[in-house]
Amino acid sequence: MALSQAARTRIVDEFIPRYPSKRAALMPALWLAQEEAGWLANETFEEIGELLDLHVTDVAAVASFYVMFHRRPVGELLIEVCENPSCYLAGSDATHARICERLGLPAGHGHGMQSTADGKYSVRPTECLAACDYAPVVQVNLRFHGPVRADDVEAFLDDPARFSIEGKPSFSMVAGPQALAVDGWEAGAPEDARSQGGSRASG
Amino acid sequence: MTQAPPPQTQVPPPQEAPIQHGAGQPLPWEPVLMAAVGRPGGHLLADYLSRGGYDGLRRAVAMTPEDVIKVVGDSKLLGRGGAGFPTGVKWGGTRRNPGPRHLVVNADESEPGTFGNRYAIEADPHGLIEGMLICCYAVGIRHAYIYIRGENLAGAEKLELAIQEAYGAGLLGTRILGTDGLDVDISVTRGAGAYVCGEETALMESLEGRRAQPRIRPPFPIEVGGGLFGRPTVVNNVETLMCVPHIMIRGAAWFSSIGAPACPGPKLYTISGHVNRPGVYELPMGTTLFDLIYKYAGGMQRNQKVKAVSPGALACQLLPGTDLNVQMDTATLTRPPHWHPPFGPVGFGAGGIIVYGEETDIVQVVARASGFFARESCGKCVPCREGTHWMGDVLGRIAHGHGRPRDLPLLEDVTRNIGGRKTLCALGDFSVNAVASALRLFRPEFEAYVNGGSR
Amino acid sequence: MTGAPPPATVTVTVDGKDVAVPPGTLAVEAARMAGVDVPVFCYHPKLSLAGACRMCMCEIGMASPPGQPPRPPGLMTACTTRVSNGMTINTEAPAALKAREGVIEFLLINHPLDCPVCDAGGECPLQDNSHAWGPKEGRFTEQKRLARKGAALSPLVVLDQERCIACYRCTRFMDEVPGEAELAFFSRGFASELRTAGDAPMKSRFQGNIIDLCPCGALTSETYRFKARPQDLDHADSVCGLCPVGCNVILDTRSNQVTRVRPRQNEAVNEIWVCDKGRFAHHWSSSPNRLSGPWVRGADGLHPATWRQAYQEAARRLAAVKAAHGGGAIGVIGGRNLTNEDAHALARFAAEVLETPHVDFRVGAQVAEANPLSPFGLDAFNTGLDAAEKAGAILLVGTDVHDEVPVQWLRIRKGVKAGARLVVAGPRATEADRLAFHRLRHRPGSELALLVGILAALVESPPLDADGAPRDLSGLAAAIGGTGVDQAAVHAGVDAVTIRAAAATLAGARDPLVYVGARLAIRHDAGAIGMAVGNLGRALGYPARVNFLVEGANGRGAEWAGLVPGPGGLPAGHIIAKAAAGEIKALYVVGENLLETHPDAAQAREALERAEVVIVHELFPTVTAQGADVVFAATGLMEKDGTTTSVEGRLQRIYAAVHPHGSDRVPDWRILSDLAAAMGAGLGYSAASEVTKDLLADVPAYASLEGKLPGSAGVLVRAVAVPAAGGGGFLTAPFHLPTAPRAAAGEGSTTTSPGRARMPADQREREAPPAVPPSPAAALGALAAGGGALFLVASPEIVGHETIVAETPELLSTVPEAYVEVNRDDAARLGIVAGGLVEVRGPAGAVTRVARVNGRVPSGTCFAPENLGSPRINAILRWSTEVPLVTLRPVVVEGAEATGAAVAGAR
């Protein structure tokens, strides 16, 4: 699990000089170590601590605060399904359940991470990913995908890239006119809505 | 290899004609913050320069730093990160404290329902860098740090690329634009999954390599001992800084004439939930919720009525669907009007709007919100650490159909023991807003749950 | 100075009562000054502010500026709010009470409420605050958090995670006070839990303090667990007897046994801390292994005797030696761990009864003069311990302060955190190096050269006087015989640039402080080092901010009481040497296990064997006691009334916690008084207070007390009140350094001292021929020759395999296996692997040690702790070889059993 020489060099020559205090290089160092090994072992904390003059406990405790630092190996593909309200309203529970089902993992396991036996997939719920317009949003190895509805799960698992939203404009700009045609401004809702708001109109 | 930006002295007048925004409704005015969204290559320096990029900086360095701060102050720009603090005041206060000073860009954007910063960063990273440079010039800052949430890898990559381009073009480093006084280095630090890092002092702890637990105040970030690495520090949201170049180019008067007079300017509203066209909309501050939902976001899915809205994402109180005429701006939503006791203002936050249609099970939504805060509490202070978890447990139990009538008064009292500025940072207050307001607005739904089964 | 001075006080109103407090006071402290106790959990005056528990919430109102409407008061945490003039603090406002009740409810929902089986019960802030401020009934019906119970954070501290309220006192302490962040909260929010990385045991020697700090019984003491309830305990104020800092402690006893040691607050000494040795090593007092009565040697060896027999036997034997050879044939060694009363009685006994000048508490001492700074009219230690807190720079020479004066190290750390620049000189990296501003890694034994180098650097660029003019140091230039920085640097093996930088740091600092290790005060070149140190104080313009540490809990008291060589008397090292040579015929040893503490075990054994008479006072049947003719069973510090004097010269009272009534152990002063009577002389003491009275009257240092004993905080006294000799000028000592370092040729090599101060001729004669500091060339030469020879540096660790420690198995289990520390490069060259066994061969033999391979010792040097392993490292050393060369050879182990055997005997 040792850090590669290249990583050590980067930490010392690039990260440490970036900040006025050595310990500030910790977040980038942890990221780099995790990119190399996939997760963070105690020996890694020790090595990083030596480079940054920090006690190994100090390093490990910092890492443990952040849910994206893994203290155990994770699957090759880490699938994270947002479960916060916007995605919930769009059906993320069903998406999550379907992903688990397709991968043979028990659903409804609370907040932990579950992994397939072959080490290929890990799945866990996550908090809002700041892409709510593409709800339900699913992250695969830190890349955004959406909307991934329950019915899309098979296609999604086959080829996640098809659902990638990276570089796409906001959903409001890509949503086809059909969405509007069905329930849009012209569709008559406003009158209804206006009357809802009427009693409390604040001018 | 320095690629000097083309000299440009003429400032283009604001365009008159409304421009079409995607397939949506015509916007009543020209978007400035979103100008590059959906524009291929819009994130590259060449494109930015072709759009008049870095002219704001040129204008700024032609003025004294004090004048720059004055212009920003006169524009009445309020911070877009949530607290709505006047940016000019923050900059001026920091400048008055001894150097070295730092700038920290808060790109942590983790509030459920908020996603404007993500588009801004991905589409227009140079807009952010320019805003940062103007701030550094005005406040006298040598080192600036961007803290971006770990999940947003694509954003971090775009920023790194833009920073590289800017160094290549002499827009970062020493003697920027050939000036004697302006040397700025920018680096990007990635978070790793902690909502509380959006809170500015927790963010600084994290940036310094610590567990992201908020600091006590005073000393405040702008003061010695309170900021990053103990130095006076400006912490600004991405969107706040991205407004600045436009203010420099078009003037404070232009900015302060847009939208709500008390907190003017363009605003990136993000809207999600049961609307037809969820997305990010750049509109004048003070646009009404009604317009946002029906005029821009395409109305409600399946034509359902609006049951409730989280106007400032999960951290604020719920607004009933009957209150859609409210103006969406910091001044209106964070200052006293009629509908909010006992927890005071509804909250505007960063303008992330979640719309709940009438088919929404509010109890489930609130249980989820509560779980979110319980998991994201940093654990430093007691009411938030223990209280959010307790609320989460009770609400989870209720949502699973195991509620008891006495749970409701209990929940109300627990919200009172957490909320009301009893916690070290505002996360504690945030955590009770949805619960307390839902209990008030949708009491019968909770009662149905606790009196046996869901609804 | 112009401008109005800031107001000395501001007025605030606490619950309607006005108090004037200094500006910047925290509201919680202001309330305390007004007599109102605001409940707190996370707040602790010795730690940084956390604002975590929210228990201290009060309704606080700020005065509004004149002419503006009053601002409504709001809830604020009193522990983080600093007062301003006109502030109102309402500690019992309804909103505050409600908030507080909420906090208690929150804390208790996950607390197991297992108070009946909790050690903290009865002295638990959580319990007390719950009763005072908590809700009447619980409303929590969810599943309580389940977490680790009874988990060992180390062999000494136990964690009950379920009880933890996450106040961060323990983690703040570890991070801020000893600076060992080896305990931290992991995860976050509700899931936060206290851990160490990989659940490795905590190693800090200060970890016991977190037990005191914990407000809720989450952290308890392994040795005190389930032993007593607070109401069962009796208490005695005492002073820790394990090092010269003299930490104030409370001894809690039950059934006449010490069950627990707690620090007692004394801001001038230990603040509120003690080290783990002081806290945990108290079980010796009630050990069944103690000597239970006197022993007398008969034809068939030692056997128990009555006190009467023992006195008669000792008197007879001593009288015989005295009659045959005179009192000068008797050597008296020991006294550094006694009370002042014992020391005074011993000094009188030696002078009046034995009539010998050969008395010395300083085991291994090579020089007679006990105070190296006496030529300057200074005490050996001249500042208060708390001076370290406000120093601008601190120089450490020849001391590993963390292990030599542990709690003082905490104070030095505090000073460094407040801005002091630490200059650490030593042959190897110590804990202090972590905070060092300059590190001066000199060759073993070359401290004098280094000090002369610093003096030379000051001559080159003198400090500025108050008027900005460079101080005239021409006298100093003469005093060091014109030695230049470069010359001294070559000799010390330190780069001249670093010496100059360190000197500049010291010269530029306000109130610099110098601490010199106790060993340097007894070494052959102590006189010259004293000259250099005294001159350094004067050159810096702070003549009295130079300090020599001392060994033993009451070394300073022993020095002042007169347990030092009298006119013509021999220092302790020479007493042993002469006894081994047959010139000293009788040894009177008080509380010293010489076979383990004299730097040459073989010589000590020879001395004890050769002496016609050996009398020993002891607590335990040590190897030394077993070689005696008469052994008196003595009482220890926790069992005595009396006084001690700490390293800084603080006279402190101690009260017996354990009363020897019925037992057959007697305080040393009484043994001496009774033995004197048996010898027909009689000191005439029948109570400790009588000795105290004499002590205060007879010992000049205590004259200023006019016979009055100090109160609980003790009193700082100075033995020397005379103005500095030479009117503040520099004292000339020929610090001639050889122009080129001379190679020491290994074992037993001796040449003339490179820098000896001018001393009285008689004293110089008495000195053993000193060793020249060895050169790296010699070591490297030896290495190249394939011998694997390295210079050996040895000093004690804070907690070792001492008898007193061994009686506390939990503490003993934290002591590492005896080891030798080797540089990576040397280890590679010699085929030594980390953790492997190594044979260390020195001038007098060989021992086996576990190898630690790191960069803490420079190449060419190795380190072995003195108080670890059996036999101790002194088994391979010769007293006359101060910086010995040793050879290291990896031990080839055949079979696992050999490993066990080779490192066994960790006592």
Ligand SMILES: Cc1cc2nc3c(=O)[nH]c(=O)nc-3n(C[C@H](O)[C@H](O)[C@H](O)COP(=O)(O)O)c2cc1C
């Ligand atoms: C729990 C919590 C989360 C926050 N999250 C964010 C965030 O994600 N982004 C942000 O810009 N500000 C966030 N803030 C507000 C910041 O603390 C701070 O006020 C803001 O970054 C200041 O920038 P501005 O003046 O430009 O708004 C958060 C505050 C709290 C209490």
Ligand code: SF4
């Ligand atoms: S309110 Fe919550 S997030 Fe904020 S400091 Fe307290 S525990 Fe941490």
Ligand code: FES
């Ligand atoms: S004592 Fe004030 S917050 Fe803990």
